[in-house]
Amino acid sequence: MSQSLLRLGTRNSALAMWQAKKVQSLLAEKGQEVELVPMKSEGDIELEKPLYELGITGIFTKSLDLALIQNKIDFAVHSLKDVPTALAHGLKMWAVLERADHRDVLIHKGADFLEDEDRPATIATGSLRRQAQWLHQFPQHQVTNLRGNVQTRLQKLQDEDWQGAIFALAGLERMELVPEKTEFLDWMIPAPAQGAIAVVGRESDTATEALLSQINHQDTRICVEAERRLLRELEGGCTAPIGAYASLQGEEMTLKAGLFSLDGQEAITAEDKVSKEQGQDLAIQLAKEIKAHGGDAILEALRNG
Numbered sequence: 365m366s367q368s369l370l371r372l373g374t375r376n377s378a379l380a381m382w383q384a385k386k387v388q389s390l391l392a393e394k395g396q397e398v399e400l401v402p403m404k405s406e407g408d409i410e411l412e413k414p415l416y417e418l419g420i421t422g423i424f425t426k427s428l429d430l431a432l433i434q435n436k437i438d439f440a441v442h443s444l445k446d447v448p449t450a451l452a453h454g455l456k457m458w459a460v461l462e463r464a465d466h467r468d469v470l471i472h473k474g475a476d477f478l479e480d481e482d483r484p485a486t487i488a489t490g491s492l493r494r495q496a497q498w499l500h501q502f503p504q505h506q507v508t509n510l511r512g513n514v515q516t517r518l519q520k521l522q523d524e525d526w527q528g529a530i531f532a533l534a535g536l537e538r539m540e541l542v543p544e545k546t547e548f549l550d551w552m553i554p555a556p557a558q559g560a561i562a563v564v565g566r567e568s569d570t571a572t573e574a575l576l577s578q579i580n581h582q583d584t585r586i587c588v589e590a591e592r593r594l595l596r597e598l599e600g601g602c603t604a605p606i607g608a609y610a611s612l613q614g615e616e617m618t619l620k621a622g623l624f625s626l627d628g629q630e631a632i633t634a635e636d637k638v639s640k641e642q643g644q645d646l647a648i649q650l651a652k653e654i655k656a657h658g659g660d661a662i663l664e665a666l667r668n669g
């Protein structure tokens with residue numbers, strides 16, 4: 365069922381290229397040849413301000429969405445957590461790869477400061493979700509903004525007088541850059557779909573869709589779709605301080621979610637289990653609970669900046 369050479373669009377960052385090559389090699393195993401089409405994304409351009417201050421969503425996917433719509437590529441590969449919950453018209457999620465480690469980690473220069481309640485510290489992250497959860501756990505700390513690709517962020521941590529910075533473990537593992545001084549933040553609720561790679565194509569191209577469905581990992585897909593549904597129900601863009609994580613225990617799904625105020629003072633979390641077929645319903649239910657327990661006020665405050 366293979367087709368002539370297919371064009372895979374990807375951002376040209378090292379992490380994006382790794383992910384694109386992963387998809388390329390999975391398709392090679394199925395006998396399908398793929399050519400990489402790397403593109404600069406607007407999200408990789410050096411910006412003075414943190415992304416959330418710009419109020420732009422979908423910045424990482426826009427160039428590739430356009431390339432798909434203009435038929436310059438056959439499909440695009442993304443970190444699913446960077447993909448807006450509503451895809452551009454005419455585009456469709458064709459496959460989700462098996463998820464890597466979903467956790468956030470703190471890269472530090474010595475973790476003693478975490479033991480000492482009164483010790484001030486500065487932790488770097490460009491993510492509102494990480495900022496809010498960190499401040500909730502460590503109200504005595506400061507959080508400072510940090511952007512850029514994995515390599516840039518690790519270098520900045522070395523150069524600056526900060527005690528640590530927060531990363532997605534999946535990205536560090538893919539770059540083979542997991543430092544020795546890594547603290548696994550099992551208590552932090554990850555971004556919806558963190559650790560998952562997605563393939564997006566044109567809705568009309570059902571032949572290529574059928575081909576790509578061979579590399580879909582259905583259990584991952586069920587989980588990330590519940591997480592993304594929850595995000596959508598809370599009307600949070602990809603930069604909102606919202607975490608969601610679904611996992612399967614046999615036929616059962618556990619979904620955990622949280623919405624946080626930016627200063628970390630408020631943390632509204634919810635968790636429940638259902639059969640895995642009911643993940644979407646659970647996402648809707650937990651979003652309702654979060655809104656009713658103070659989430660509506662937090663979302664309102666976020667909208668008003």
Ligand SMILES: NCc1[nH]cc(CCC(=O)O)c1CC(=O)O
Nearest residue numbers: 443446531532534535558559560
């Ligand atoms: N926001 C950028 C981004 N997008 C995807 C990853 C890593 C892979 C993943 O989380 O799925 C990262 C780096 C990070 O958050 O530290």
